[in-house]
Amino acid sequence: METQETKSNFIREIIDADLSSGKFGGRVHTRFPPEPNGYLHIGHAKSICLNSGIARDYKGKFNLRFDDTNPSKEEQEYVDSIIEDVRWLGGDFEDRLFFASDYFPQMYDWAMALVKKGKAYVCDLSAEETRRHRGTPSEPGKDSPFRNRTVEENADLFERMRKGEFPDGSRVLRAKIDMAHPNLSMRDPVMYRILHASHHRQGDKWCVYPMYDWAHGLEDSLEQITHSICTLEFENHRPLYDWFLDALEIYHPRQLEFARLNLSNTVLSKRKLLELVRDNHVNGWDDPRMPTISGLRRRGYTPESIRAFCSEIGVAKFNSIVDIWVLENAIRNELNKTASRVMAVLRPLKVVIENYPQDQVEEMDLANNPENPAAGTRKVPFCREIYIETDDFKEVPPKKFFRMTPGQEVRLRATYIIRCETVVKDAAGNVTEVRCTYDPATRGGTAPDGRKVKGTIHWVSARHGFTAPVRLYDALFTKRAPEDVEEGRDFKENLNPGSLEVLNNAWCEPDLKKVSAGSRFQFERLGYFFADPKDSKPGAPVFNRTVTLKDTWAKIEQKGK
Ligand code: ATP
Ligand code: MG
Numbered sequence: 001m002e003t004q005e006t007k008s009n010f011i012r013e014i015i016d017a018d019l020s021s022g023k024f025g026g027r028v029h030t031r032f033p034p035e036p037n038g039y040l041h042i043g044h045a046k047s048i049c050l051n052s053g054i055a056r057d058y059k060g061k062f063n064l065r066f067d068d069t070n071p072s073k074e075e076q077e078y079v080d081s082i083i084e085d086v087r088w089l090g091g092d093f094e095d096r097l098f099f100a101s102d103y104f105p106q107m108y109d110w111a112m113a114l115v116k117k118g119k120a121y122v123c124d125l126s127a128e129e130t131r132r133h134r135g136t137p138s139e140p141g142k143d144s145p146f147r148n149r150t151v152e153e154n155a156d157l158f159e160r161m162r163k164g165e166f167p168d169g170s171r172v173l174r175a176k177i178d179m180a181h182p183n184l185s186m187r188d189p190v191m192y193r194i195l196h197a198s199h200h201r202q203g204d205k206w207c208v209y210p211m212y213d214w215a216h217g218l219e220d221s222l223e224q225i226t227h228s229i230c231t232l233e234f235e236n237h238r239p240l241y242d243w244f245l246d247a248l249e250i251y252h253p254r255q256l257e258f259a260r261l262n263l264s265n266t267v268l269s270k271r272k273l274l275e276l277v278r279d280n281h282v283n284g285w286d287d288p289r290m291p292t293i294s295g296l297r298r299r300g301y302t303p304e305s306i307r308a309f310c311s312e313i314g315v316a317k318f319n320s321i322v323d324i325w326v327l328e329n330a331i332r333n334e335l336n337k338t339a340s341r342v343m344a345v346l347r348p349l350k351v352v353i354e355n356y357p358q359d360q361v362e363e364m365d366l367a368n369n370p371e372n373p374a375a376g377t378r379k380v381p382f383c384r385e386i387y388i389e390t391d392d393f394k395e396v397p398p399k400k401f402f403r404m405t406p407g408q409e410v411r412l413r414a415t416y417i418i419r420c421e422t423v424v425k426d427a428a429g430n431v432t433e434v435r436c437t438y439d440p441a442t443r444g445g446t447a448p449d450g451r452k453v454k455g456t457i458h459w460v461s462a463r464h465g466f467t468a469p470v471r472l473y474d475a476l477f478t479k480r481a482p483e484d485v486e487e488g489r490d491f492k493e494n495l496n497p498g499s500l501e502v503l504n505n506a507w508c509e510p511d512l513k514k515v516s517a518g519s520r521f522q523f524e525r526l527g528y529f530f531a532d533p534k535d536s537k538p539g540a541p542v543f544n545r546t547v548t549l550k551d552t553w554a555k556i557e558q559k560g561k
Helices: 010-021 042-057 076-089 100-116 127-133 151-163 212-222 232-248 270-278 293-299 303-313 324-338 510-514 553-560
Strands: 029-032 061-066 097-099 120-123 172-175 190-194 208-210 227-231 254-258 340-342 348-353 362-367 377-382 385-389 409-412 417-425 431-438 466-473 500-508 520-523 527-531 543-547
Touching: 010 042, 010 227, 010 254, 029 042, 029 227, 042 061, 042 076, 042 227, 042 293, 042 303, 061 076, 061 100, 076 293, 076 303, 097 100, 100 120, 100 151, 100 172, 100 190, 100 208, 100 212, 100 232, 120 151, 151 190, 172 232, 190 212, 208 212, 212 227, 212 232, 227 232, 232 254, 293 543, 303 324, 324 520, 324 527, 324 543, 348 500, 377 510, 466 510, 500 510, 520 543
Parallel strands: 029 061, 061 097, 227 254, 340 520, 348 431, 466 543
Antiparallel strands: 120 172, 172 190, 190 208, 348 385, 362 377, 409 417, 417 431, 466 500, 520 527, 527 543
């Protein structure tokens, strides 16, 4: 089963096999189970696209479930942002929004059922002692001295744990499996710990909280999930996932693991992203430099481009790092087809066309999108004084410089051919203004005598345009794998000090004043830009550069070395 957005992968092959063998009665039901302890990032998008895409293509169901079993790090703000991000990406969970914490009573009953079967016990070892008893991959662990408590004693102690009779950390409930098991996660893992902490949804109802490995399979089982898709780190935990469900004799989903997404020049750990936010290395979770979904959205990415990226990278069983330019290409390809072209000058240099009539204004016709003639043309006012990009002028040109330089003709986009005659300089010798003449016979930009003019530059009327703040972004980290640091060093040392450049004087063509927040453009020759939805005001847009026109990574990778 394939759609345009999805390629076949090993997970789909397993589902196909399960469908033909009649496992799960022909149903397909997946879920995305975030812990609400941070904002979602592009790695989560991979999981959302995978899980919701499978549900869509197999006419199955997809749940959004908060794995909110750890009260100390979870917050309502994160819950809200996650719901927004999953919806925005197109993950269609309909009315199936669940919270693991709503299952706490059932989980507790099931834990008690295991106690009664003699398959779980209350252990009083300290965390440190438990760790020492655990053994290593090459050495078996040692049984806890509390392992052989009677069922009655265990049931009594576990109930009193729940009632709040014991302090944090004094006791845990453990599964009674095998302290010599070759898989460490099977060595009597902890199921419940005591924690007198308020939960963002349950308040102070609970002072025992379930551990991830115990809780996750139960959540999947309660929701009748068929394929519980998670990242490779959980492969070693699968025997435990299966053990709990078998021991309880309840509905048993199938866990499948895939390689998590790692993206170059950024970090995808919620803990590290939180650190960047807390220490003000970025301006919040939705800073356009962040690899969060909200950051990408504010940068100007569309849900379609993120889904295209997830489809492009595919799903595999081995870990690797995806280059960030693969992500940038996804939005660039889309915007190349859809974004209207406009003219803006980021670093303005004034040009006066001396032989152009003082008070004349001409409306020039500019194509809205050369890739799409149906997008039509627009009128852009032209007059005697314009701004061009500072970089498009060189008093002493390097070789093969076809833009503006004294004595050389250059074309103003779809307007006239002009020639630089003289320059005006300030006391320090900087060029502050360029004086030109134009050839009135070249309206539209072509010379009737067929003479060649190689360079074409963009421009904005100095009398009609307006200034807007523009933010240019570069990679957040200079190093390809910023987390690879020597002992004692910090990943934040690899932050790129030039990741944000704010230009306050960008000169924009007049129509841009009317744009609505959230619209996307190609600024000719400069890249794709997005009217920031938070900072733009009616009549006063603020633009974020989503991506440059061309891949600039070759250059940056060298810088990073
Ligand atoms: P942590 O567990 O450290 O808080 P996490 O990123 O695993 O971080 P979860 O909220 O548990 O956070 O993630 C929810 C789901 O997203 C999980 O099913 C996980 O497998 C998946 N996921 C997380 N990171 C990635 C990634 N980089 N690539 C693909 N899937 C991911
Ligand atoms: Mg996790």
